Amino acid sequence: MARKIVITSGKGGVGKTTVTANLGTKLANLGFRVLLVDTDIGLNNLDVVMGVENKVMFDILDIINGKCRAKQALVQDCHHPSLFILPAPNSDSDSLITAGNLLETLSTLEHFFDYILLDCPAGLDNGFHRAVYCANEAIVVVTPHISSIRDAGKVVARLANYPLSSVKLVVNRVRGDMLMTGDSIAVERIIDLLGTNILGVVPDDDAISALSAIGAIPSGTTSSRAFAILAENLHTGTKKIFDCTYRYRGIAGTIRRNLKRRI
Amino acid sequence: MTLAEITSRRLEKVLNQDKKDAPTQILAMLESDIRTLLQNYFAIEDISINLSVQNGKYILSTTLSATHLKTIGIVR
Incomplete structure (x- = not known):
């Protein structure tokens, strides 16, 4: 039976879809069967971030309307054979998909996967309820902004x-240089x-926005390492936290910090 | 004072205010759940439950009178 985890935040633009895509990819790298579900009806972007928008034939609404079977709507990731995406409809059909419909759809799929990650829309209204209702765990994505x-x-x-059996935080877009200078609120203070509880920390990384433009997930970058730790924490229950300040320590770090500040 | 400290203080105030402004139905729902829970343990004659948010903390005060304990779980 799959662990069903909703990735939510309340505020838009903090990186829910990015966390869903990268965490899913890292879990697939570890050998798990992973399904990413886009529950952001009408404002769907998970397919674009994953670079599979041209492979989408059916979506959640088609399953509910009986136009296809649940497995037919799944889109396999280009690089990871055990990673699948269930796309949301492009049209504004929010009222046509109830929490019960979505739960029923997922119940037909959960036996085939180890993890189901639900990318939740921003806000606290119907879309939030629909996604959270189907999950048994939650990850709240937050950035160090007030x-x-x-x-x-x-x-x-x-x-x-x-x-929900667990609610954990992911602090995204942490700026190590700003932490060092006291210009950004500390992760420990956010938790407090x-x-x-915290699941992990992801540093601010230009590679994420650069690569998302071409529908690719970063590998070998600082954020990629942070997402790998996140996946490990999620699966094994470890509490490793990525150190976002390591690049800004010592003489080279001080120079890097000052250069970044001037820019 | 650093920007981080200023942010932290502002956030503390804002989050406390948000807790105070939490929808009253949530507090009512919690009171109802607590009442149901206590009914599992006590044969209640009279009960008063008051749940509020003060200084960012949930404060629960309960007074109940019961004729006897109910026989469930470890309470026998």
Whole structure:
């Protein structure tokens, strides 16, 4: 039976889809069978981030409407044979997909996978409920920005209404140089303020936005290493935290930090 | 004071305010759940449950009178 994990945040643009895509890829690298589900109806982007938008034939709504079987709608990733994507409809059909419909669809698929990651839409309305209702664990993505942390606080409070076995934080886009200079709130303080356990930390990495433009997932970069740690923490329960400040320590680090500041 | 410290202090205030402004139905739902839980243990004659948010913390005060304990779980 698959672990069904919703990846949510409340605030838009903090990296839910990026975390879903990269975490899924790392879990597939570890040999697990992974399904990524885009529950952002009408504002779907998971297919584009994964670079499979041209391979999409059916979507969740087609399964619900009986136009195809659930397995027919799955799109296999180009690089990982055990990684699949279930796309969301492109059209504004939010009201046609209920939480019950989605849960029923996933129940027909969960026996084939080890992990099902649900990419949740921004906000706290129907789309949020639909995604969280189908999950038994949650990951809240937050960036070290005041608006993101505030919204994450509201999401964590709202998640308490659902029977989830675990709610964990991923702090995304952490700037090591700003942590060193005291210009960015510390990860430990975010955990303390939100009162939630942490799954991991992902550094700010230009490679993510650069590679997402061509539908590729970074490998061998700092963020790629951080996502590998995230996947390991998720599967084994370890509590390793990626050190985002290591590039900014010592003499070379000080020069790098000062150069980045001037730019 | 660093920017991180300023952010941290502002956030603390904002998050506390958000907790206070939490929808009242959530507090009502929690009160209802607590009442149901206590009914599993006590034969309740009278009960008063007051759940509120103060300084960012949930404060629960409960007063109940019961004629006897119920026989469930380890309470026998």
